[in-house]
Amino acid sequence: MKVLLVASLLVACFVLSQGSTYRRVCYYTNWAQWRQGIGKYKVSDVDPHLCTHIIYAFAYFRDTDGEIYPIGGQDDIDSYAALVALKQQNPDLKILLALGGWNFGSLKFSNMVADDVIRGQFVKSAVTFLRQHKFDGLDLDWEYPGSRGGRPADKANLVILCQELISAFKADATATGKHRLLLTAAVPAGRGTAMAGYDVKPISESLDFINLMVYDLHGGWDGKTGHNSALLPSSADTGDDVYLNMNETAAWWNKSGAPKDKIVVGMATYGHTFTLHDPSNSGVGAPAGTGPGGKYTGQSGFWSYYEVCQDIETGGGAVEFDDESKVPYFVKNSLWVSYDNKRSMRLKADWLKAEGYSGFMIWALDLDDFNKVCSSSAKRYPLINAIIDQLGEVPATTPGGETMTTSGETTSEQTTEQTTEQTTEQTTKQTTEQTTEQSTQGTTDGGGEAFTCSGKDNGYYPHPSDCSKFYQCVEGRTFESSCPSGLHWDVKVNACNWPELAGCSV
Incomplete structure (x- = not known):
């Protein structure tokens, strides 16, 4: 009996008869x-x-x-x-x-x-x-x-x-x-x-x-x-x-x-603190020195996450999110904190x-x-x-x-932080091996069919003419990927699978 090799992975890197996890x-x-x-x-x-x-x-x-x-x-x-x-x-x-x-x-x-x-x-x-x-x-x-x-x-x-x-x-x-x-x-x-x-x-x-x-x-x-x-x-x-x-x-x-x-x-699960030379210049790369230590951790320039979130909740500062690096930072007067x-x-x-x-x-x-x-x-x-x-x-x-084994918790936590969390946001970094980023106008296969993520929800979509390929849509951008050799994209589980289980017939 053949079993599902890869589940919930964009690229099926673990090909194991026993299953896969992290x-x-x-x-x-x-x-x-x-x-x-x-x-x-x-x-x-x-x-x-x-x-x-x-x-x-x-x-x-x-x-x-x-x-x-x-x-x-x-x-x-x-x-x-x-x-x-x-x-x-x-x-x-x-x-x-x-x-x-x-x-x-x-x-x-x-x-x-x-x-x-x-x-x-x-x-x-x-x-x-x-x-x-x-x-x-x-x-x-x-x-x-x-x-x-x-x-x-x-x-x-x-x-x-x-x-x-x-x-x-x-x-x-x-x-x-x-x-x-x-x-x-x-x-x-x-x-x-x-x-x-x-x-x-x-x-x-x-x-x-x-x-x-x-x-x-x-x-x-x-x-x-x-x-x-x-x-x-x-x-x-x-x-x-x-x-x-x-x-x-x-x-x-x-x-x-x-x-x-x-x-x-x-x-x-911690951040680094900085002291801004000029609080009016508070972006990434702004002149700064080492910041204060945390109340409980006590190390100069170092705060645990619980020290960061406590300080954020006292008010008086602002949380910014760097859309380039995909991480936040917190600014409060001359205090600047990089954290997750x-x-x-x-x-x-x-x-x-x-x-x-x-x-x-x-x-x-x-x-x-x-x-x-x-x-x-x-x-x-x-x-x-x-x-x-x-x-x-x-x-x-x-x-x-x-x-x-897992912790037994499979549902995503959707609580609101001090900033507005966009839980459907995905990273848009072009991968260097199996994933090729295409323009938002769509990709074209050998038969001339175009696929575009424009107007589509974030998620995975089958390739219209190649069972071994699939697309990921992220905020309107299109990413084309290929399954490992011998596997097909299975729309039922959004993963690469054995061809007889995937059921692709394009």
Whole structure:
């Protein structure tokens, strides 16, 4: 019996007899428990059904002997156990341990991978530590190979490290009869940093998936306002800044050798603050320095989403939406905040679905409105749920053996924010592989028939003379796409399907 291969995808990238879904990868930070008031976040605040993977950030290791250790000692160990216990409520949940992070830096990684003996000790320590604390895998958060004190040889040595880790994980699974430990990595958005430190194709062969850190793209360090996590470029971008956005970053990693079914795109539940030099000049690219820290998060130039939405709701400011980059910003006197809201998250979900990437990654759980303190939050974790609702997933099992389930919420949240949310708006970025944007006057096939989206509702439409093609209409604009080889467009489910199930007869 043949089953539906792809549902609810613009481009059917996952061709699996078992079905398809999206990875929902969420970072849990071990320092959020020390915040005060509504900012305090503990394992008891975690929804075990919200994410498919939770990554505990962070643990460290010694570069003298490769031994991994918890930063917070027994407090971290207790938190490990509490997170793993969530699997009693959701047996499909995967808990991973992130190693490194920004504060850990690059030098110790560089030292460890350069020494064959210490690297071997590190690999053994990884297996022992993960099994001891019942983790499901390891997330390498090396920031960054070849940079910040690293060496040019880091690029090749990272490949060796990944190969040795995955080999050890496979051997451990064979020896113990347990599920193989997962191996993932968090990687940068900056093209120069990525080119210097990552041999993308060979590391992709060892990694189960790759988390793209497509945030912190702009901040007060730029001396001007800019978006923290733009979907698309802005006309204010110059030089290499035109590549600092979600679409360009994901495309570069894919073209460099990371398959789309391993690319997980990072999304931020926080914003960056700026102080405008001149409040009368408040657009994107306006002269500005680093802004204030949040009341609860306390980091200069950094606000959680719940801090942003609270400040918006006090009044006195204005929310603008950048139609070029598809993200909002908030201006209040000299305060300028780049952040994401439910509208931008839905647009990013639409883009992710259209491009065929394997899922999204959240930094971080404790920065969304997990306590529902803002009146605009109709449910806990409004940003994360906006993505999940927009993707409209179904349960499935991936080829690597990971079972991933949904939160059980399939209807889109339609609440009103401070700005007017246009929930039917779709991204209009021209895709670079299978989708070709046509003019609003219509497209013409070989037989001379013209198709136009003018006057049509947003949505999908069959090609009039080719069963393997279809159109997407977005605000009157026409996008022509092709199904993967051998599949036809199925109007019954708005997805590519086996020809005998699609029933196309043009």
